[in-house]
Amino acid sequence: MRGIIKSLATTMSTFIRGPVTHGYPSKHRELPERDRAFPLLLWDKDIDEPFCTGCHACERACPVECMTVIMKDNPNHESQDGNSKRRKIVDEFWIDYGRCMRCNICVEVCNFEAIAMNNTWSGHETSVYDRADLVMDLPQLMAQSKSDEIQEWVAD
Template identity: 35%
Template sequence: MSKDFIPGLVKGMATTARQMMSPTHTAEYPDVAPELPARSRGVIALVESNCTSCMLCARECPDWCIHIDSHKEEVPPANEGGRARQRNVLDRFAIDYSLCMYCGICVEVCPFDALFWSPQFEYAETDIRDLLHEKERLGQWVADVPAPPQLDPAAAEAPEVTAANKPTRGGNRPPRPSREPDSRGEAR
């Protein structure tokens, strides 16, 4: 028996007693909603009006869980004598969550901000076939998408802004105010 035996036992009892007096860590989940961190990956929501049916998400998806059907529609010319244009109309956008592995590549790759991560995670089903969700259901989740977190005021500027603000070779152009829409940059 070492000399630390009795102090060790007393210390153990003191630790448990202190823990009993302090608040518990239990998450009472179904009764109390959990506090999820920002950017939680719960489910992928679709803003239908932003989607151009470009198919980038469906092609990039590693396990081919996105189904897109669309057709082209003739848009009459806006001005007299103009050329009629075509646009894509989305017929079907479905994500099979029994296949989805939540990699988020589709959200990253979407050029038109049509896909977002929603923190909603309570969409379990009793049948695996019911996990194929159509665009109506995907659209409902948009309401849960949190606003993007504020930029850190001390953060470095985005590379595009830095490039635009770089003085020209003559050095006589005044620097533009940062973080404002840049018409040349957008057109590029």
């Protein structure tokens, strides 16, 4: 009997404790800086083009083969009277968020710091009606970096 009274006392003590839950989805918990959702591509604001040169490093290192990259000659290169130092640039880029296992390896292998893990809530709330909608193309991957919605955290 004493044991039951003791356990009831423990239960009762929660009446004076504050709530520990968050009122999701109306209220969002603050995410840590390193939070990893899905990978995004970054936009070079100085030159107005992506950082990504389409070098296939991330594509080769991806354990689940969720990326497809196509490279092209940069039309904005210095030799073409442009202001960019990048000889090659990404033409097309697809990431299948349905396959991605969020391991951060693509960020680690990138030589140009052109890819980063989304650390905002937009990366976690990605539910769609059709699985094909989870395959992100270049404009979709760039959108958040262009509009300054992510503060990238790249592991050194």
